[in-house]
Amino acid sequence: MTKSFERLRYYLPTIVVAVAVLALWEVLVTVLNIQQFILPKPTQIAGRFFEEVNLFVTGQGSILFQAAGATFYEALGGFILGCGSGILVALVTARWTVLSEAMMPFAIAANSVPIIAFAPIMNNWFGLTNPVSKMTIVAIIVFFPTMINTVRGLTLIDPRQLELMRSYAASDLKILRALRIPNAVPYIFSALRVASPLSMIGAVVAEFFGGPRATLGVFITQEASGFNFDRAWAAIVIASLIGIAFYAIIVFAERRLAPWGTREAG
Amino acid sequence: MTEIPAVIRAEGVNKVFTVKNADPVIALKDIHLDVKRGEFVSLIGPSGCGKSTLLRLIADLLQPTSGEMVINGKTPVQARLDRDYGMVFQAATLYDWRNVGKNVQLPLEIMGIDKAEREKRAAEMLELVELGKFAKHYPWQLSGGMQQRVAIARALAFQPALLLMDEPFGALDEFTRERMNLELLRIWHATQTTVVFVTHSIAEAVFLSSRVVVMSPRPGRITAVLDVDLPYPRNFETRELPRYFELVTHVRELLRDAHTFDE
Numbered sequence: 135m136t137k138s139f140e141r142l143r144y145y146l147p148t149i150v151v152a153v154a155v156l157a158l159w160e161v162l163v164t165v166l167n168i169q170q171f172i173l174p175k176p177t178q179i180a181g182r183f184f185e186e187v188n189l190f191v192t193g194q195g196s197i198l199f200q201a202a203g204a205t206f207y208e209a210l211g212g213f214i215l216g217c218g219s220g221i222l223v224a225l226v227t228a229r230w231t232v233l234s235e236a237m238m239p240f241a242i243a244a245n246s247v248p249i250i251a252f253a254p255i256m257n258n259w260f261g262l263t264n265p266v267s268k269m270t271i272v273a274i275i276v277f278f279p280t281m282i283n284t285v286r287g288l289t290l291i292d293p294r295q296l297e298l299m300r301s302y303a304a305s306d307l308k309i310l311r312a313l314r315i316p317n318a319v320p321y322i323f324s325a326l327r328v329a330s331p332l333s334m335i336g337a338v339v340a341e342f343f344g345g346p347r348a349t350l351g352v353f354i355t356q357e358a359s360g361f362n363f364d365r366a367w368a369a370i371v372i373a374s375l376i377g378i379a380f381y382a383i384i385v386f387a388e389r390r391l392a393p394w395g396t397r398e399a400g
Numbered sequence: 401m402t403e404i405p406a407v408i409r410a411e412g413v414n415k416v417f418t419v420k421n422a423d424p425v426i427a428l429k430d431i432h433l434d435v436k437r438g439e440f441v442s443l444i445g446p447s448g449c450g451k452s453t454l455l456r457l458i459a460d461l462l463q464p465t466s467g468e469m470v471i472n473g474k475t476p477v478q479a480r481l482d483r484d485y486g487m488v489f490q491a492a493t494l495y496d497w498r499n500v501g502k503n504v505q506l507p508l509e510i511m512g513i514d515k516a517e518r519e520k521r522a523a524e525m526l527e528l529v530e531l532g533k534f535a536k537h538y539p540w541q542l543s544g545g546m547q548q549r550v551a552i553a554r555a556l557a558f559q560p561a562l563l564l565m566d567e568p569f570g571a572l573d574e575f576t577r578e579r580m581n582l583e584l585l586r587i588w589h590a591t592q593t594t595v596v597f598v599t600h601s602i603a604e605a606v607f608l609s610s611r612v613v614v615m616s617p618r619p620g621r622i623t624a625v626l627d628v629d630l631p632y633p634r635n636f637e638t639r640e641l642p643r644y645f646e647l648v649t650h651v652r653e654l655l656r657d658a659h660t661f662d663e
Contacts, residue, residue, distance in 0.1 A: 294493045297461050301487045302510045303480055312506065316497040394496035394540065 174364045182364040183371055197348055198365070202372045205350040208265045209337040209380070212272020217329055219273070220280030221322060228288035228314070229306075238285065245278035253340040263346045272336040276329035283325035287318025323388040330384045334377040405473060407562055407594045408435035408458055413467030415453055415620075426619035427453045431467070433613065433622065437561075440588055440595045442605035442612045444651065450620025451598045455566050458596060459487055472561055483511060485562035486555030490570045492547035494539035494554075501526065501535035504554045511558060525553035528587060545576040549583065556591060565597045569604070578639075581607055585634055602655070606630075606647045607639060614654045624654045 156176045162168070163175045170178065189196040227234035253271050260267035291313065299309045341351020350373050357365040415428040428450040435441050443451040456462040457469060460476035471479035479485065486507070494503045504522040513521075526532050529549040539547055548568055555563055569577045581604060588595055599605050605612045606628055614624040628647060630638055638644055 292491075292493065294489050294491060295495070297456075297459075298487065298489070298493055299510075300461055301459055301480065301485070302507045303483060304510045308510055312510070313495070316495065319497070392497070394538070 171361055171363050174367055178364050179367040179371060183368040186368060186372075198353065198369055198372065200348040201350050201353040201369065202376060204265070204346065204348050205268075205334070205337050205341065205373070206376050208268040208340075208349070209272055209333040209376075211265065212269040212336065213276055213329060213333040215269060216273030216276035216333070217280045217326060220277045220325070221284050223277075224281045224284030224288060224318075225315075228285055229310070231289075234285050234289070238282070241278050241282050241285075245282060249274045250336065250339050253343040256340070257344055262344045268337050268340045268345065268349075271340040272333045275336040276333055279328055279332075280322070280325040283321045284318055287321025288314045290321075291317050319392045320388075320394070323384065323392055326384045327381065327388070330380040331377040334373060334380060338373055405437070406434045406470070407437050407439075407472055408433065408596065409468075409470040410434075410454075410457075411468040411470075413454075413457065413464045413469055415450070415457060415462065416465045428457070428464075429619040429621045431622060435594060435596060437594055438592055440597065440608055440610045442597045442599055442609040443615060444599055444602065444605045444612055445615030445620075445655065446600065446617055448617040448620070449615040450617070451615050452566055453620065454615075455564055455596060455598050458562075459485060459564055483507070483558055484560055485564050486558065486560040488548070488551050488555045488563070488565045488568045490567040492539065492544075492551040494547055494550055496539055498539075499535065500531065500537050500539065500542070500550050503539065503550055504535075504557050506554060507558050521557055522553075525557050526550075528556070528590065529553045529583070543576075545572055545580060548572065548580065552584070552587065556587070556593065559591070561594060563593045563595045565595065567598050567600070570599070570601075577601075577604065582635065584608065589633070602648055602651045603639075606644060606651060607634060612651055614651065616655075623657070626651060626654070 159173075160175050160177060163173055186196045186198040190199040224234075227237055249271065252274070253267075256267040256270045260270065288310075295313055295317075296309070299313055304312070337349075338351045338354070341349045342355055345352050347353070347356070350369050354366050354369045357363070357369065410431050410433040413428060413431040414426070417425045417427055419425060431454060433454075443454060445451050453462060457464050458471060458476065460471075460480040463476075469476050472482075472484045474482070474484075494500075495506070498506065501519070501522050504525050505518045508518040508521060523532065523535065526535055529552055531546060531549055531553065534542065534546070534550075539550065542550065551568070569580050572580060584595075585608060587593075597605070597608060607630075609628050612626045612628060613622055614626065615621065616623045626647070630641065630644060630647070
């Protein structure tokens with residue numbers, strides 16, 4: 135009882151701000167008589183959103199929810215592919231210091247390239263409607279931050295802890311397993327935290343360059359050009375919700391799997 | 401033939417660090433040192449006197465530039481590979497992702513000892529440092545003094561002949577430090593381990609040691625070796641003995657002499 139009250143008090147300011155912003159938005163749009171193609175009212179967006187929820191729940195089929203599912207599938211596929219290979223490449227290169235030192239400048243340079251610019255090329259490679267074209271873009275986007283952070287986690291180790299391992303005459307493999315990898319876990323999670331919303335952004339933006347009808351990026355561009363702004367906004371809301379949920383799952387997993395990392399800057 | 405063999409023997413050991421774009425630093429110059437089995441030897445001196453370097457040479461974490469070093473009748477490398485020593489640093493350097501019990505088991509795990517035996521020995525060691533109830537806790541849930549006791553338990557887990565300690569209580573407050581000193585003497589008696597203890601606390605060196613090695617910086621060298629003839633068992637009353645004060649004063653003078661000699 136008191137615990138839930140405590141939680142409420144903790145989240146209350148956030149809730150108040152959110153409600154206030156939405157109320158202000160609603161009032162301003164009404165008072166200033168802003169056209170709905172510039173900015174629809176929150177109630178209008180919410181109405182459209184729940185209409186879609188209703189269609190989905192009652193099994194009549196909602197193209198918006200279908201699109202959301204397809205986009206999340208691309209984002210998740212790209213996330214697993216990109217983060218997975220980022221961690222693997224980091225493990226391989228950290229094993230050979232020379233290799234990782236040679237690769238790091240390229241990785242950091244590649245990380246600042248606007249990878250989304252490759253989206254049309256990926257569409258050519260894998261086909262416009264093939265989800266693999268979007269997954270590839272997402273994978274490339276999340277690959278570099280994950281790889282760079284993992285290499286950092288594997289190599290930035292308290293020299294005392296390495297001395298301790300040497301004093302035990304531990305093998306390199308044992309040092310990797312007992313020290314380097316656990317040390318890297320908080321770094322990996324901090325990369326995954328960045329990569330999770332990034333993968334949603336990557337998938338939606340990649341879809342702006344073309345894709346199947348039932349994907350969020352295509353849905354948003356088509357509804358916006360057809361003056362159905364409340365539908366476009368409802369799609370933005372669902373994209374945001376998926377992004378936030380994805381992020382929250384990563385944070386939850388981190389607290390469960392690496393509780394020591396959340397106490398320090400990972 | 402009946403002479404007790406030295407656990408550590410250093411003969412004319414020098415250590416020079418070459419520094420990029422600067423003159424080489426003579427960290428240790430002509431070190432001669434014998435430590436016998438069962439002794440408690442403190443290395444004391446101001447920062448830069450090479451006491452930690454000497455400890456690292458014994459541990460084979462560094463190699464001497466010249467001179468001979470024999471540990472347990474072997475080369476330092478062989479002694480390290482045979483796990484002849486356990487090491488404790490100023491920071492407890494526990495692994496945050498392992499609970500206290502698993503931290504103590506770490507060296508045993510590396511040595512390939514089976515799980516049941518590991519758990520049994522870790523439990524014994526935690527009992528020895530009076531942390532038996534904390535095996536399931538995580539390092540960050542313990543105080544600094546408790547963490548350091550875990551580090552000692554870990555260093556002793558594989559029953560090494562030699563315990564090397566690099567300012568292990570340097571980060572603790574005075575009260576905790578004095579309690580830890582008593583604790584360490586108790587453990588030393590119980591395990592009969594040979595201890596080499598680096599410190600810059602005169603009181604701590606005198607209270608703990610059977611022998612104090614006084615060092616001075618630039619270049620790091622041994623300037624005096626002092627036998628501590630305080631009776632055992634040592635306890636809180638030891639710190640009030642006139643002889644204790646005499647020895648503390650004596651070590652302080654030796655350190656001061658060494659320092660003015662240097663300038």
